[in-house]
Amino acid sequence: MRRYLTRKMITYVLAFFVGVTLDWGIPRLMPGDPIQAMLSKFSLQSASYTAQYDAFAKTFGTNLPLWQQYLNYWKGLFTGNLGLSVWAPPAKVTSLVFGALPYTLALLIPAIVLSYFVGNRLGAAAARRKWLDNSVLPIGYIFQAMPYAWLALIVPYLFGVVWHIFPTSKPYAQGLLPAWDWTFISSLLYHWFLPFLTLFIVSLGGWAIGMRNLVIYELENDSSRYMRALGAKERVVRRYAYRNASLPQLSGLALALGVVVGGNIVTEIAFQYPGLGQLIFNAVTNNDYFLLQGIFIFIVIGVLIANFVIDLVYVAVDPRTRLSMQGATA
Amino acid sequence: MSDAVSEARHTPESPDPAAEALDSSLDLTTGQTTESVTVASSTVAAATQLVAPVAGVSVGQVSGVMLGRKRGDFVYYGLRNKKLIFGLGLELVFVLAALIGPIIAKYNPNALVGPGLTHPNGTYWLGTDNLGRDVFSQMVNGTRESYLVGALGAVSASVVGMALGFIAGWRGGILDEIIQMLTNILVMIPSLVLLIVIGAYLPSRSILFEGVFIGLTTWPWVARAVRAQTFSLRSREFVDIAKLSGKRPLSIIVKEIAPNMASYLFLVIILLFGSSMLLAASYDFLGIGPTNVMSLGTMMNNANQNAALFFHLWWWFIPPGVVLTGMVAALLVANVGLDEVFNPKLREQ
Secondary structure (H helix, E strand, C coil), rough: CCHHHHHHHHHHHHHHHHHHHHHHHHHHHHHCHHHHHCCCCCCCCHHHHHHHHHHHHHCCCCCCHHHHHHHHHHEEEEEECCCCCCCCCCEEHHHHHHHHHHHHHHHHHHHHHHHHHHHHHHHHHCCHHHHHHHHHHHHHHHHCCCCHHHHHHHHHHHHHCCCHHHHHHCCCCCCCCCCHHHHHHHHHHHHHHHHHHHHHHHHHHHHHHHHHHHHHHHCHHHHHHHHHHHCHHHHHHHHHHHHHHHHHHHHHHHHHHHHHHHHHHHHHHHCCCCHHHHHHHHHHCCCCHHHHHHHHHHHHHHHHHHHHHHHHHHHCCCCHHHHHHCCCCC | HHHHHHHCCCCCCCCCHHHHHHHHHHHHHHHHCCCHHHHCCCHHHHHHHHHHHHHHHHHHHCCCCHHHHHHHHHHHHHCCCHHHHHHHHHHHHHHHHHHHHHHHHHCCCCCCCCCCCCCCCCCCCCCCCCCCCEEHHHHHHHHHHHHHHHHHHHHHHHHHHHHHHHHHHHHHHHHHHHHEEEEEEHCCCCHHHHHHHHHHHHHCCHHHHHHHHHHHHHHHHHHHHHHHHHHCCCCCCCHHHHHHHHCCCCHHHHHHHHHHHHHHHHHHHHHHHHHHHHHHHHHHHCCCCCCCCCHHHHHHHHHHCCCCCCCCCCHHHHHHHHHHHHHHHHHHHHHHHHHHCCHHHHCCC
């Protein structure tokens, strides 16, 4: 389906456009003046205040007409110039974001992928097996009902403060310097585990329950009944049911991304993990609007890329989309 | 609940073939509504369960069965469904706590009423926080705020989602394309990050703002589901008859189409209610929730900010989470029970 892909691409381009426009527009639509807010931190005399204000307005380009500002914003985006951070003065927004990005990705990607696979397997196993179902289902619901924020408090409390098994904050032991040796890497992994576990647990229940219900539905389907009537083993019927049920789960994964990214921010802040979540928190508490805007647009781009990857996987997994792309009528 | 159900029964029934035909129409429907299956699997991810089966039911059940018997069926199965009874019962406990709690609780949640960081005791049932505020009073008050935000979020999401979903599904064509594009785009913009950016510029925020914001970012789930259902219902005979009889589109949607997805919509709204409460807790935890409101998320935020973990101040951050988990889990369980009541295929075999 060429149409399918074009539609997808148009959606992505438009979503990016909307994201950038929101990012540009929110600070300008909101009440209050960011520059004024920033300057209010330094107690300046009125003469030097106006001088400073004009200087800032000039550097940030806020003295230009709006359309010009908008175009400049796009230009800055494509040339990788998102401005300077106010919170960490000489640093560029882009370098701060790229510094935090690895931590966020190291948490998000394993948590998303593992919880998706483990959850799906668990759910499929639980479907129509009484004893497993009776344990997976209630636990799944409880996990699903847990607020991210609370889990991000309870997990470090139990594993760190009460049982002393894992460290509860920071990315690596204090006093260590980043290096490619075993001490550093093991410390990194050791500190990584709990925030990862939190994110993993939160998503697990949802996937398990979703898969369980879909597989039950598929097992009662006409195609499954037909296979049984043909004498197929239950194991084979289940395998096909699982494959069919995987498709909606996969699109569900794309839709859940935004929620997981939000959960990641909460988790990072609770664990003081120096990823984008922590950075955005610092940006907010320090009124660093350039940094805030920079992170927002990076997260939007990240979610769009992840969506695109899932789309590609979907095409690879679902033969119908491929067939129709070759022009056959599926 | 019974309102939504009984409404569904007031539909002019089209003379439909019996059970066998119902089965095949089921498959047809699910074939058409794969998109809605997708949607629900992540509303709160559990939603998957409701869409695939219920989609079939709400469309399939249009078949001509006596009105009274159907309604009786739902009550019959509802009263015998352990999940529904358990979920509703548990939820009722929390609702009562939210209603009566503030009367029992002796203190104002924001008032400094005693020494700071007291362990739970006879006077301060759940101890006090660092400033000497009563944790129990904060908690029952927080339960109220959670329900309020959840309701606001669910209602605003349903209003917007249903309006756009009905329009897209009924009109089709270019309008449908535009609305679908809009929902697809909105789904990809992470709402928490958006609220952080907006919140950073707002000096103060209200509960109404938080609830409506949540609704305005979650309506795509409703819109997609409603659109898919409307799309498959609008070509059914009873809708044709209504059109021929000269009814106006609005009245057809309200009287013919909406009742047929009432049970299904009801389930989606319950899930939205739960997820709105969870989202609000995240916002409050980050300190971008309503200003000067003591909600469950705010309590967790206060505890986290004051290193409650490391001083073993468990009474400060464990109770709000337990309560919120219970509130949402009860909704989820009741939701599964309701699903089984509405959909014969899911009942215990």
